[in-house]
Amino acid sequence: MHDEFLCHVTAYGVCDGRRIGVPxxxxxxxTLALALWWLRGPARQEEVAEALAxxxxxxxxxxxxxxEYELLxxxxDALRMQRAAPVLGVPVA
Known part of the structure; x- marks a missing residue:
């Protein structure tokens, strides 16, 4: 079970013809409950909870x-596991 979640919100707009993101x-x-609360609104809570878990x-x-507003x-724990996973074909010392 994943215990801690990192949540971000970013706004995107166009400036001088380029798409710009502003954190x-x-x-x-x-907790999962607090991550779901942070993502409340148009999010489908059960589906989101399953994905995060x-x-x-x-x-x-x-x-x-x-x-455009993007919530991530x-x-x-998943981020830590991705960083810790060895790259295929590269020996781990």
């Missing part, structure tokens, strides 16, 4: 006429 905030949720990245996007959440 709006980060939250390190100590399985260690998958969750992305929710919404927007208006000028801006992922398991801190």
């Amino acid at each position: 709006l905030g980060t939250y390190r949720a100590p 399985a260690g998958r990245l969750v992305r929710i996007a919404t927007g208006d006429d000028t801006t 959440a992922e398991s801190v």
